Amino acid sequence: NTILHVAASKGSLDVLKFINTHHYPMTTNNRGETVLHLAVKHIDIVKYLINECNCDVMSPDKYGWTPLHFAAMKVIEYFLSTGNCDPLAKDNEEKTPLQLTKERDKDSDTVIAIFKKFGNIKISHPIDSYVNVLLVGNPGAGKSTLSRVINDTATGSIALGSFRNVGGVVPCTAGIIPYKLQHRTLGNIILHDFAGHPEYYSSHSAVIENLLQGSGGVFLIVVNILEKEVVKQLHQWLTVVRNEAQKVFNQCHVIVIVSHVDEISNPVERRRRKKEVKEVIVKERCDRVFLDCRKLGGSGVDSFFNKLCSACESIRSTSGRNLSLYCHMMYGLLEERKENILTLSDVMSAGEDNDDYVIPDKREDVLDSLHSLHST
Template sequence: MATNELGETVLHRAANHIDIVKYLINECHCDPMATDSNNKTTLHKAAQRDSSDVAKYLINEKHCDPMTVDSLGQTPLHIAAYWNNPAVVEYLLSTASHMDEVRDEVSNLVEWRKEEIQKVIVREKCDSVFLDCRKLGGSGLDSLFKMLSSA
């Protein structure tokens, strides 16, 4: 299939026009998983251009993988979030595979931040923060209290 200087097919370029996307896939047999020179699929392009209807069509009817990553390791969810496209973000978050990825990513980030905060509190011996943190409760703060009591 012909591409432009960025390796994009006509399907990539039409990613925000649902009727054209359907025509190109169903009538012209364009491959919805074809990638451009940055490994972006039509789903990546739809996410960038805030086209939730195209994203839904590609995932639900053409079984495109929402976990496909481009050359920077970004999924369509990353791209939709970067370009501030809430309708696409909301849809992608509603897919089961993304929920597991997001939950794991957020959980890892929260745990990392807790550790960093704990180190600062111990280093600075922030007694008032210690008292406020005790109000929060939760098992994640147990190690904080142990670190503070041994500081």
């Protein structure tokens, strides 16, 4: 440790200020810890290091721990109030500050303090940030089939439908069909199935620009490898996507899905066509998946979901909307504790369906009941 580390760990603010003129506060010790790492028990020093010395609150040590991983209750509240901390940042063991907080059995006040940070969040803000997933491609490429796969796996496992054909597919999408999904693998997404007909292109451009104003999105470009002009079609859609992505400040991800690969029986021809398409995709630095999406467990579907899930998580974590970090944290806590949580509407529903329960209808009685529940 440097002398700054020692002063910070002892809570000696005056000493720290005196010697700070001769030492750089972001200097690390042999564990990779900054002065801020050792100051986390002393809120006055934390405020000084952040406000006066511009210390990086997300700087990790050699184990991947940020100061938030170390922090005590009051310091956690202050870290979160800066809006610059990511409570979902993972250390080298894939643990987040939130997970470590919940492991503190004797420090339940810390969890309560975190919940207090949500008090000023607008009710209109979604609990879990929805990521826009934009599905584009020529007619017959397989967009609607892929859309059906994403919809069908929202609440169920892919493995359970491995040998089942995808059903309920509308052959030709008209305009744009949006699906708001709470997907077990992808999280909360809004899937937009865009028609591939040329007459819709101008309206598509306006819609896409509007969708990407709030945050980045994930473009899924679907091309049919059986098409003679598959490379030309891919170039066209990559150009469209690139032009739309350049209009917005937020980062976008592009995944190219090459469908109907399984229908090419000749292995030499299959390799040739895949190579042609792959060369274009590599130049554009896009993710790619070759798949058969007509079965829920078709070839390449697992890889597709892994790539899409990673892209969605990246959008959520880099969207720049600090509130979404808090919303995700709250959402994660509630998801894990949902079996222990009842809303007032749950209680009312139970009372309506069962004559054994009497629900008070006076405001004062309801408040007394809620107060009793809170005290227990």
